[in-house]
Amino acid sequence: MRDPAPELSAPLEELDRELAGLLRAELARERATLNLIASENFVPRALLEVQGSVLTNKYADGYPGAREYDGCEVVDEVERLAIARACALFGAEHANVQPYSGASANFAVLRALAAPGDTVLGWDFTHGGHPTHYDRDTLTGVLYRGVTYHVRRDDRLVDLDEVAALARAERPRVIFVGWCLYTRHLDYRAFREIADEVGAVLVADMAHVSGLVAAGMYPSPVGIADVCTFTTHKTVGGGRGGTILCRQELAGRIDAAVYPGSQGGPLPHVIGAHALAFGLARRPAFRERMARTLSGARVLAGVLADHATETRCDVVTGGTETHQVVLDTSPRGVGASTALEDLHAVGVNANALPLAFDPVPGPTGSGLRLGTAALATRGFADAEFAELGEILAGALGPARGARHAELAGRAEALRAGFPLYPGLG
Numbered sequence: 001m002r003d004p005a006p007e008l009s010a011p012l013e014e015l016d017r018e019l020a021g022l023l024r025a026e027l028a029r030e031r032a033t034l035n036l037i038a039s040e041n042f043v044p045r046a047l048l049e050v051q052g053s054v055l056t057n058k059y060a061d062g063y064p065g066a067r068e069y070d071g072c073e074v075v076d077e078v079e080r081l082a083i084a085r086a087c088a089l090f091g092a093e094h095a096n097v098q099p100y101s102g103a104s105a106n107f108a109v110l111r112a113l114a115a116p117g118d119t120v121l122g123w124d125f126t127h128g129g130h131p132t133h134y135d136r137d138t139l140t141g142v143l144y145r146g147v148t149y150h151v152r153r154d155d156r157l158v159d160l161d162e163v164a165a166l167a168r169a170e171r172p173r174v175i176f177v178g179w180c181l182y183t184r185h186l187d188y189r190a191f192r193e194i195a196d197e198v199g200a201v202l203v204a205d206m207a208h209v210s211g212l213v214a215a216g217m218y219p220s221p222v223g224i225a226d227v228c229t230f231t232t233h234k235t236v237g238g239g240r241g242g243t244i245l246c247r248q249e250l251a252g253r254i255d256a257a258v259y260p261g262s263q264g265g266p267l268p269h270v271i272g273a274h275a276l277a278f279g280l281a282r283r284p285a286f287r288e289r290m291a292r293t294l295s296g297a298r299v300l301a302g303v304l305a306d307h308a309t310e311t312r313c314d315v316v317t318g319g320t321e322t323h324q325v326v327l328d329t330s331p332r333g334v335g336a337s338t339a340l341e342d343l344h345a346v347g348v349n350a351n352a353l354p355l356a357f358d359p360v361p362g363p364t365g366s367g368l369r370l371g372t373a374a375l376a377t378r379g380f381a382d383a384e385f386a387e388l389g390e391i392l393a394g395a396l397g398p399a400r401g402a403r404h405a406e407l408a409g410r411a412e413a414l415r416a417g418f419p420l421y422p423g424l425g
């Protein structure tokens, strides 16, 4: 019998060999590198299934029980599941799981809580914050008046005295607290006191730490900040997207600011992936993985600190309480992009980023940001992170060229013990 719609059932390999080849190439690349990019992770194979499912076919503008489209009875249940699991995971009263990304979540929160022209106080990007909290290159800086706070020069910790002084002088409508490069706990209550003193709304962006927060291994801003945002694809290890948490009294305003305020139809296949990820994050295996993530970062920081004389890279703040280890490569005098190349040479991926008070100008500066979440997901524990630390120290050390084959071989041996998606591809 004739297949009435052959393109509907043909596998990708038959339908588009060029694209299929690229997907194979990406899988091979992910398998062949050791990923220390602090904002990335590996999703469960089952999550690839959900994101590649028929949920992607559905239009569902609106919210469960109040959609502008017919046929939403199943995606209503999927979204209700994601919302309930997000609330249970973080102890929140309300969750919006529709934001397309962390940036979209932040823009929606501002749309809900501030009027164009209002002042927003955010953490400077080159000091560890995120551009969507204030920067002119983003919608936030176009619509609102961005003012920034910093870390202190002596200990590189967030300068709460400056936050308080700026809050009193600038009277912001919104204060953002949250980072993409930092290695220490935050005192959310101190930010709360400052916000209360000046009548500002406090928004915590826990993009990097949401998985650690879910596991009870980093201070939680939920219930302290008025609103919390996070990305679902960093330490949580879910599909790419954003989520907003708030008290019930703000739910209506937040939901209206996401849809129709700043987005179109939701992505039901991604919301399904969030339901899976939030469900998995409540299981003991997730806590165990977050414990390996944190402990691995401490081990990595320790090994790199021991080798600081040879590598001429300092461990910023001397260690870590998060999944990140930040190296200051400025004593090498050549910028972090050179250090990144040294790591590439042995099959390791990471980020070069500017540091606070960076002597090297430019977008990559002197900071080398390493994160343990992805490799902990792949199965690494303290022993592997210690060996990886030795490999990194060798790759950054003075004899790196001469040791290239040895170091690349050790990196490959590490990878071989932790196959990525066996059976896929």
Ligand SMILES: *Cc1c(COP(=O)(O)O)cnc(C)c1O
Binding pocket: 039, 100, 101, 102, 103, 104, 129, 130, 132, 178, 179, 180, 205, 206, 207, 208, 231, 241, 242
């Ligand atoms: C990653 C990150 C974001 C942006 O998330 P996207 O999904 O890339 O838009 C926002 N805030 C912080 C603190 C982040 O680390």
